[in-house]
Amino acid sequence: MSAERSFHMTPDEFRRYGYAVVDWIADYYKRIESFPVLSRVEPGQIRAALPPQPPTYGEPFEAMLKDVEELILPGLTHWQSPNFFAFFPANASAPAILGELLSAGLGVQGMLWATSPACTELETHVLDWLVDMLALPDKFKSTGSGGGVIQDSASSASLCALLAARERATGYRTNAHGCDGRLVAYASSQTHSSIEKAVKIAGLGRENLRIIEVDEKYAMRPEALARQIAEDKRAGLVPCFVCATVGTTSSNALDPLPEIGQICQQEGVWLHVDAAMCGTAALCPEFRYIHNGLELADSYCFNPHKWMFTNFDCDCFYVADRATLINTLSVLPEYLRNKATESGAVIDYRDWQIPLGRRFRALKLWFVIRHYGVEGLRYHIRRHVELAHAFASWVEADDRFELAAPVPLNLVCFRHKGGDEANLKLMERLNRSGELYLTHTRLGERIVLRFCVGQTNTERRHVERAWSMIQSMADEW
Numbered sequence: 393m394s395a396e397r398s399f400h401m402t403p404d405e406f407r408r409y410g411y412a413v414v415d416w417i418a419d420y421y422k423r424i425e426s427f428p429v430l431s432r433v434e435p436g437q438i439r440a441a442l443p444p445q446p447p448t449y450g451e452p453f454e455a456m457l458k459d460v461e462e463l464i465l466p467g468l469t470h471w472q473s474p475n476f477f478a479f480f481p482a483n484a485s486a487p488a489i490l491g492e493l494l495s496a497g498l499g500v501q502g503m504l505w506a507t508s509p510a511c512t513e514l515e516t517h518v519l520d521w522l523v524d525m526l527a528l529p530d531k532f533k534s535t536g537s538g539g540g541v542i543q544d545s546a547s548s549a550s551l552c553a554l555l556a557a558r559e560r561a562t563g564y565r566t567n568a569h570g571c572d573g574r575l576v577a578y579a580s581s582q583t584h585s586s587i588e589k590a591v592k593i594a595g596l597g598r599e600n601l602r603i604i605e606v607d608e609k610y611a612m613r614p615e616a617l618a619r620q621i622a623e624d625k626r627a628g629l630v631p632c633f634v635c636a637t638v639g640t641t642s643s644n645a646l647d648p649l650p651e652i653g654q655i656c657q658q659e660g661v662w663l664h665v666d667a668a669m670c671g672t673a674a675l676c677p678e679f680r681y682i683h684n685g686l687e688l689a690d691s692y693c694f695n696p697h698k699w700m701f702t703n704f705d706c707d708c709f710y711v712a713d714r715a716t717l718i719n720t721l722s723v724l725p726e727y728l729r730n731k732a733t734e735s736g737a738v739i740d741y742r743d744w745q746i747p748l749g750r751r752f753r754a755l756k757l758w759f760v761i762r763h764y765g766v767e768g769l770r771y772h773i774r775r776h777v778e779l780a781h782a783f784a785s786w787v788e789a790d791d792r793f794e795l796a797a798p799v800p801l802n803l804v805c806f807r808h809k810g811g812d813e814a815n816l817k818l819m820e821r822l823n824r825s826g827e828l829y830l831t832h833t834r835l836g837e838r839i840v841l842r843f844c845v846g847q848t849n850t851e852r853r854h855v856e857r858a859w860s861m862i863q864s865m866a867d868e869w
């Protein structure tokens with residue numbers, strides 16, 4: 393073997409196979425409705441089809457693409473199917489996919505401003521755009537004392553918020569000496585499980601997470617929050633963090649931000665607002681009421697990777713006071729020292745997140761916003777909400793079914809009146825059909841089916857067909 397020999401793909405091969413992959417993806421979207429939405433493989437089935445050993449010698453690219461088709465496709469649940477109504481959307485779009493490809497192609501690592509100024513500055517710029525696009529409070533803009541950053545997920549954003557809250561409450565003593573067991577955090581019984589995880593990771597201890605009760609609409613009761621904070625203070629504890637949710641995962645409930653925010657201000661407690669899926673709705677002026685009271689929050693996050701056509705991962709995390717976040721997370725070893733950082737004139741996003749390294753995620757977000765324009769995004773969000781509301785009206789008109797929670801936006805919680813068992817069997821039958829995928833939750837004591845509209849290519853015909861399948865299977869259990 394000569395010293396010149398390389399195993400790399402040549403630029404011309406890359407071009408050829410790159411076109412083939414793009415063709416494959418375009419064809420995938422064309423035929424996506426022909427696959428069962430929920431994968432039918434058994435545990436271990438995919439691994440059993442894969443060779444036990446890695447190849448000693450490189451293989452042709454065609455073989456890989458063929459295996460994607462034959463071995464991988466059957467093991468996929470098709471999140472991009474227009475018949476996907478489960479959990480929450482993770483909707484992708486062509487401009488996002490191309491932005492992601494460019495990000496991979498450029499391969500930059502944006503941990504510091506200096507390691508790729510465009511990676512940082514585009515991110516700051518697009519996140520400031522989004523403050524205007526969603527009409528968020530101006531204090532979240534980088535031009536003031538706050539700013540936004542892209543995180544991998546709402547879970548990470550909430551963890552960063554909790555860590556900053558912890559340090560603010562203890563004058564950075566927890567960073568220095570560790571937790572003393574007196575810090576307390578608050579969330580409702582409907583809050584996403586990522587908050588409990590964050591409380592565990594941040595060292596507060598799960599027993600120092602107070603679960604606040606909800607009202608009949610599954611929204612946090614502010615008076616219960618105030619009562620619990622007062623009780624904890626009397627016991628010598630230190631309330632430091634409240635998470636309020638705009639659009640809870642189970643039922644899309646909207647916690648009352650003005651009342652919760654006022655309590656947090658009075659008590660000096662950090663308010664984090666988690667709007668992972670529903671924040672996107674604020675693109676449309678008629679839905680901006682969901683953020684009433686957000687001006688009282690210390691931090692906020694929403695996920696373009698859920699409902700804004702930006703493929704996973706992309707969470708936008710905002711803080712009102714970036715200094716607290718940066719002081720919480722910053723460490724500066726010698727090997728990262730550089731003039732730009734020392735000048736104080738730049739943002740180093742490594743100090744705004746848990747990992748050091750970071751991808752160039754702003755590209756895909758920038759592409760999505762530029763491709764659709766604000767009006768294009770609004771158009772699709774409005775269609776989704778209209779479809780969810782149409783579905784809800786059909787549920788209401790069928791006396792075998794009932795709505796199980798209010799439907800403010802794109803999620804319908806409903807149930808067959810025949811009881812928990814009936815609903816679970818109905819869901820299983822529907823999902824086994826492969827024609828659609830929906831999931832369930834528990835609200836109060838009852839099992840409830842969730843129908844979430846938000847896939848990029850979901851149209852009225854998909855929702856109509858889903859409802860007619862639900863109706864026709866409703867009596868088969």
Ligand SMILES: *Cc1c(COP(=O)(O)O)cnc(C)c1O
Binds near residue numbers: 545547666
């Ligand atoms: C989906 C969801 C999350 C978790 O989002 P990740 O980005 O996957 O961490 C958190 N909170 C709410 C309200 C959600 O809907």
